[in-house]
Amino acid sequence: METVLVSRAVEQHDLDSVPNRTRLEFTHAGTRLVLNLDLFNFGCDLREEERHYRHLSPPFCRLFHFAGAVSPGAEIIIGGAVHRLDTAGIYLLNAEHSFDVRYFAGSKLCYAHLRLADHTRSSVFHDAPGLLRIEQPVISAYLEHAWETGMPLAIQSAAAAAMSEFVAPHLERLRERSELFSRFAPVLAAIDRTPPARLRVSELADVMQMTPFALSKSFRRKIGMPLKEYLNTIYLDRARELLTCSGGTVEDVAVLLGHSDVHYFYHAFRRLTGLSPGEYRAERMNFGTKTDESPEIARI
Amino acid sequence: METVLVSRAVEQHDLDSVPNRTRLEFTHAGTRLVLNLDLFNFGCDLREEERHYRHLSPPFCRLFHFAGAVSPGAEIIIGGAVHRLDTAGIYLLNAEHSFDVRYFAGSKLCYAHLRLADHTRSSVFHDAPGLLRIEQPVISAYLEHAWETGMPLAIQSAAAAAMSEFVAPHLERLRERSELFSRFAPVLAAIDRTPPARLRVSELADVMQMTPFALSKSFRRKIGMPLKEYLNTIYLDRARELLTCSGGTVEDVAVLLGHSDVHYFYHAFRRLTGLSPGEYRAERMNFGTKTDESPEIARI
Incomplete structure (x- = not known):
């Protein structure tokens, strides 16, 4: 059991490998x-x-x-x-x-x-x-x-x-939001240690010792958003950050997101955004004013 | 297995319940x-x-x-x-x-x-x-x-x-130290999720898939300090911080450290410091100049 924990910790590190994080x-x-x-x-x-x-x-x-x-x-x-x-x-x-x-x-x-x-x-x-x-x-x-x-x-x-x-x-709005989420602390902890492409309502329900149906219903009533949509937002935020901020290939990004196959990444990303990962990235690099003098802006 | 993870996460939160942490x-x-x-x-x-x-x-x-x-x-x-x-x-x-x-x-x-x-x-x-x-x-x-x-x-x-x-x-010294510890990453992760009084060389050896003897030998050779002494330092740092900085009783501190019985805390603390937890705390409150005007200094 300890070994599983360690293996997850490593995934978490890979998942969150942003250059600089302040918590x-x-x-x-x-x-x-x-x-x-x-x-x-x-x-x-x-x-x-x-x-x-x-x-x-x-x-x-x-x-x-x-x-x-x-x-x-x-x-x-x-x-x-x-x-x-x-x-x-x-x-x-x-x-x-x-x-x-x-x-x-x-x-x-x-x-x-x-x-x-x-x-x-x-x-x-x-x-x-x-x-x-x-x-x-x-x-x-x-x-x-x-x-x-x-x-x-x-x-x-x-x-x-x-x-x-x-x-x-x-701060006050953040406090209220934190209170709303307080009963879902085990879900948030599970999200923290799971690559976003591997998040499943059924597994989150397990950590809450609830059925998937009961968890979804409770989440939607308390938070005002379907759990599945919340998970999609987390997935998409991370995918878009990695596509625009990391120097890795689309295949690298798929691995960081937790996909076992890059085709699943294409499929999921297109379903959520209407664009392929490559199209999304290209659109953000397509500046008429792109110059070598300002590579950090032109790149994004 | 997920439930165990969540339960450990809660312990970790209790363990590290300092008012303000920046990581x-x-x-x-x-x-x-x-x-x-x-x-x-x-x-x-x-x-x-x-x-x-x-x-x-x-x-x-x-x-x-x-x-x-x-x-x-x-x-x-x-x-x-x-x-x-x-x-x-x-x-x-x-x-x-x-x-x-x-x-x-x-x-x-x-x-x-x-x-x-x-x-x-x-x-x-x-x-x-x-x-x-x-x-x-x-x-x-x-x-x-x-x-x-x-x-x-x-x-x-x-x-x-x-x-x-x-x-x-x-920074350069910290970088060197980090390199030295790199092979013990699973040990550090296990230490992070375990209350300090419950740290055991045998369990840390399990997460490294080594025998306790091999881990102790490897740790001492690489870090220059016996693993047991390193664990004692972590335990003692936390115990002394809680005794001087938390408003809790000695019993509360024992629980936060992970002791199942306050007597184990007395025994371990006295063995490491020569003082009981109460004596340690009292010594740090015994100022001739203690005043109500400067309670935050006088308290410590």
Whole structure:
């Protein structure tokens, strides 16, 4: 029995092999909350010429801060509105919101591609607008310092600092969500140790010592969403992140998701998105403005 | 089998029920590192009168920062040397180093009691001096901001920010240690899910599919420390933290450690320290200067 546990632990490590993860556990109003901050990518760019990019329904959030007093920043069109991004603000560009961005010449951008999820794997900003802004000079200064060091550990701490400001207005909602999920703790634990393609309602029902029917009914009534749909969301979030953020082939991604055969991945992904994994990835790499000077943007 | 997993997960949660934990996972020079930052206690005190305290072999580290430009700070005697703590510095008072501290009247102190350990559960500062100092105005400003908010999430992020500076010179040593332990990954995973009083060499040998003798020999040769001694250290670190940081009774601590009977706790703790759990705790509460005005210091 011990050996099975170990083997699962290894899978879990493979599954969650994001380069940088910060897990924050704390108590809010008497309820224990867990936040996972995954940094897929980060960097600091000086944009010497004006550049324009279009990002279609990105699967992760972007943290943006323009460094220095004279940085001209950027203009962004998101949700039909035009916003000027200045150096005083720290910005969160929310996942799933398509946007156009125009970087002005001379802008120095500190950025990170990230996901901030609670222990139910839902993005903290799931219901938030496409663009969030905070203004906190102390954190701006710390972001610039950390990005200058280039050290992953420092950048993770600085990203966590910015995220703790963005998340503050959402803490009460997160607490309520955690309470709703409290009776499904064994399900969440099983989800944590199972690759998403291998999640089965029947096995989750086993850990709850319930029938699949009873679990599905209880979950839908309490959470307001069918369990199967919840599992599909977890699967799809992870698949899209891996397709856009990992350098692996579609076959590699299928293995990381827990598929025994890449054809199952094609089938499942197309059923959920209408696209093949390769089409999905190609669509996100197809920029007219793709340049070698900005490979980290052009790549996604 | 699934049910056993869930039951262990619950134990793990009880075992690690520290109020605030930040887990940082990142890659350093190609090696994946994990750091766990546990905050047992934190606060911000204005000391209106000069105060003197003696701390005997504290089981956790202290993060100290004196806020404001006019704060007179403190004087500390540690390892036979006298140091002045000023407002420009951020200080780490290392665990296990006894010290005397004199807070000058008018000092505003942001503090946290913490432990920073790698995935082998060893303190990052195990071999470091009793007093460490960094000077980084950007982080000082962020610490003061976070402590003013009083929000656990902000304070965790700020403590992680300070720790990422303190830990930078130790990263290469942590990487080497991680490499040394790499062949014992299943042992570390088993330790993570087992309350420390229930750790047995025979069960760890099972997860490695080795005999207890072969595991002990391999561990000692690779790590340079007997496995049994390593397990005792993990047990004792946790026992001492719980005795000094939790408000629970000695019986509560025994349960959290995984003892089936409090008498086993008395026996094991006395064998390892020469003191009973109650004597250990009482010794750390016995300050001549104990006052109600500084309960958080006087308590420990």
